[in-house]
Amino acid sequence: MKCQFCGHPKTRVLDSRPGKKNNHIRRRRHCQQCDGRFTTFERLEDNLALVIKRDGRLEVFDREKILSAIKQSCTKLPIGEDHLNKIVGSIESRIQESRRRKLRSQVLGDWVAAALYEIHPAAYIRYSIVHRQIQDLRDLQRLLEEELG
Helix, strand or coil, X not given: CCXXXXXCCCEEEEEEEECCCCCEEEEEEEECCCCCEEEEEEECCCCCCEEECCCCXXXXXXXXXXXXXXXXXXCCCCXXXXXXXXXXXXXXXXXXHHCCCEXXXXXXXXXXXXXXXXXXXXXXXXXXXXXXXXXXXHHHHHHHHHHHC
């Protein structure tokens, strides 16, 4: 595994642990060149589901796309990378448990929004502005009134 800090091609595994539901392996790694330490996750590649986009297109579920959207929503908030990965993992588990082969992007977005609502209100609002395509302050005000009472 290449070092994320210096790009050196050889790193050493310090520790390996299975995930809580045995659906991934967490590995702590050490770079022999720059002495950096980082974590990697090994997962079984599984095409969980197809996502039905708003315009009707079908897209293969992409874990990294969900993670990227969550990271954007949590920028400069006190939320760790591990927590963000747990959110995505729980969404993947939810997809597997539902046994759906096709899933509307709206449903997936609602699951992400609900998870963000639980961890930080600002992250939830940031995500919801994009997910619900909020265009003006009135729409934002309606969203806040719906969610906050």
